[in-house]
Amino acid sequence: MDINLPMPAVSASVSCMDLGHFYNHIKKVEESSAAFFHYDVVDGKFNKCYILGDMLCEYLHNNTKLPVEVHLAVYDIDNYIDVFAGKGVDYIAVHYEAMEKPAIIFNKIKKLGMQPVLAYRADTPPQEDFVELARQCAWILKLTVNPGFSGQTIKPTAVEHIKMMKKMLDDNNVDKRIQADGNVNPATTKMLAEAGASIFTGGTSGLFVQNYSIEENIKKLLQPTKDFF
Numbered sequence: 001m002d003i004n005l006p007m008p009a010v011s012a013s014v015s016c017m018d019l020g021h022f023y024n025h026i027k028k029v030e031e032s033s034a035a036f037f038h039y040d041v042v043d044g045k046f047n048k049c050y051i052l053g054d055m056l057c058e059y060l061h062n063n064t065k066l067p068v069e070v071h072l073a074v075y076d077i078d079n080y081i082d083v084f085a086g087k088g089v090d091y092i093a094v095h096y097e098a099m100e101k102p103a104i105i106f107n108k109i110k111k112l113g114m115q116p117v118l119a120y121r122a123d124t125p126p127q128e129d130f131v132e133l134a135r136q137c138a139w140i141l142k143l144t145v146n147p148g149f150s151g152q153t154i155k156p157t158a159v160e161h162i163k164m165m166k167k168m169l170d171d172n173n174v175d176k177r178i179q180a181d182g183n184v185n186p187a188t189t190k191m192l193a194e195a196g197a198s199i200f201t202g203g204t205s206g207l208f209v210q211n212y213s214i215e216e217n218i219k220k221l222l223q224p225t226k227d228f229f
């Protein structure tokens with residue numbers, strides 16, 4: 001599925017959803033203006049936790065019309081791509097730090113009918129080949145915290161890396177968007193947008209905030225960014 005992504009866009013981080021009432025929560029996200037689901041997969045090595053499996057991903061796909069982006073925070077990327085390929089995934093974000101030959105991985109993802117997203121960790125600055133890689137993928141995913149855990153504080157260097165990446169893209173006329181993931185909330189979206197992000201992945205701190213609807217939370221997230229779009 002090709003998305004017509006709104007500008008700016010908000011995606012919903014599945015690892016922060018109420019998995020005990022998953023179906024109902026999927027429907028609540030669908031009622032909002034969230035553009036897609038962001039589905040974190042961590043292998044216990046890339047970071048010290050194990051989330052989320054392929055079967056839950058298939059369940060999500062079977063119960064939503066929204067696109068699904070799987071974020072592979074894993075080392076054995078090849079194997080995970082094979083596992084998730086049949087599960088209704090639209091976008092697969094793969095980490096620069098875990099790829100020896102990114103172009104080969106991107107081609108494999110495309111051959112399997114999905115679109116690659118280039119991901120890089122909070123402490124990794126943009127590398128020389130990022131512009132060329134950006135040309136080959138749907139967008140770029142910048143982790144602003146360590147992948148997998150909710151409730152962390154944004155890393156200031158990650159915001160700098162977004163700024164650097166945006167400049168590299170603009171200098172080379174590459175029209176690709178940057179997604180920010182981690183500690184996205186009304187206090188951080190302004191600096192993220194100013195740095196160059198235009199896709200915001202919401203989790204516990206900004207999107208699934210109790211006592212407010214998801215749509216109310218999206219409005220609160222995007223209000224501070226209004227001067228940038």
Ligand SMILES: O=C(CO)[C@@H](O)[C@H](O)COP(=O)(O)O
Pocket residue numbers: 013015016038040145146147148149150151152181182183184201202203204205206
């Ligand atoms: O799980 C992660 C971090 O990789 C994200 O996908 C969520 O976005 C975290 O949300 P916050 O709890 O930081 O708001």
